[in-house]
Amino acid sequence: MRKNIVAGNWKMNNDLAQTQALITDLKAQTKTTNAEVMVAPTFTNLYSAYEALKETDIEVVAQNMHFAENGAYTGEISAAMLKSVGIKTVILGHSERREYFNETDELLAKKVDAALANDMRVIFCFGEELADRKSGNHEQVVEDQIKNALFHLKSWDYKNIVLAYEPVWAIGTGETATPEQAQDMHAHIRKTIADHYGYDTANSVSILYGGSVKPNNAQEIFGKPDVDGGLIGGASLKAEDFFAIVNAF
Numbered sequence: 001m002r003k004n005i006v007a008g009n010w011k012m013n014n015d016l017a018q019t020q021a022l023i024t025d026l027k028a029q030t031k032t033t034n035a036e037v038m039v040a041p042t043f044t045n046l047y048s049a050y051e052a053l054k055e056t057d058i059e060v061v062a063q064n065m066h067f068a069e070n071g072a073y074t075g076e077i078s079a080a081m082l083k084s085v086g087i088k089t090v091i092l093g094h095s096e097r098r099e100y101f102n103e104t105d106e107l108l109a110k111k112v113d114a115a116l117a118n119d120m121r122v123i124f125c126f127g128e129e130l131a132d133r134k135s136g137n138h139e140q141v142v143e144d145q146i147k148n149a150l151f152h153l154k155s156w157d158y159k160n161i162v163l164a165y166e167p168v169w170a171i172g173t174g175e176t177a178t179p180e181q182a183q184d185m186h187a188h189i190r191k192t193i194a195d196h197y198g199y200d201t202a203n204s205v206s207i208l209y210g211g212s213v214k215p216n217n218a219q220e221i222f223g224k225p226d227v228d229g230g231l232i233g234g235a236s237l238k239a240e241d242f243f244a245i246v247n248a249f
């Protein structure tokens with residue numbers, strides 16, 4: 001049975017005091033569903049967030065990492081470093097990383113390998129741009145992103161892979177894919193995995209939707225059969241809104 005997951009991506013928001021305040025607010029919320037809950041603070045706040053949340057069932061995850069174990073990569077963070085401060089899951093391939101930091105499918109394949117080699121779980125993000133959707137090319141674009149970055153993996157690697165479909169045109173824009181658009185794409189993603197690895201693997205992988213999920217639309221989106229949760233940006237910065245989404249299952 002695949003897991004329902006709701007992960008909050010805090011991006012480059014919140015200094016130490018603000019992060020601690022948000023965590024205090026999160027701890028005051030009640031989770032009523034079986035969804036796994038994760039939050040991704042910025043690197044400087046990972047350890048304190050991990051310490052503050054380690055006795056709870058909210059997992060602290062990283063927003064990015066480098067593929068090398070260590071070395072001359074100024075400004076970068078390795079999987080081993082993340083693990084040394086308690087982090088076991090990393091978001092890779094977010095559209096902001098792809099767009100502003102030129103992360104390609106080939107680079108992301110290396111990052112995925114490094115994370116898996118360190119026994120970390122990966123939330124792998126991908127999604128089409130508006131022009132792709134308008135030209136009707138969105139399924140092919142998404143298929144290619146998955147194939148290029150993940151199809152060298154073995155089927156058993158997928159126990160540590162979570163997929164996050166995030167149409168770029170819906171991220172931070174207030175524009176959400178309709179529940180039907182999300183379901184159609186998630187079904188296509190699952191079929192893409194099934195065609196290569198078989199349905200046992202495809203049915204075991206959680207596929208999250210991301211893109212302007214809010215308390216007022218989460219229930220309808222999460223109600224679709226191939227949507228196994230969400231990656232939440234803006235709405236994860238307020239504990240009440242985030243937990244309204246968590247409890248939308």
Ligand code: PEP
Pocket residue numbers: 009166170171172173174210211212213231232233234235
């Ligand atoms: C994201 O950045 O992953 C995201 C989904 O952002 P938002 O919820 O703000 O659209």
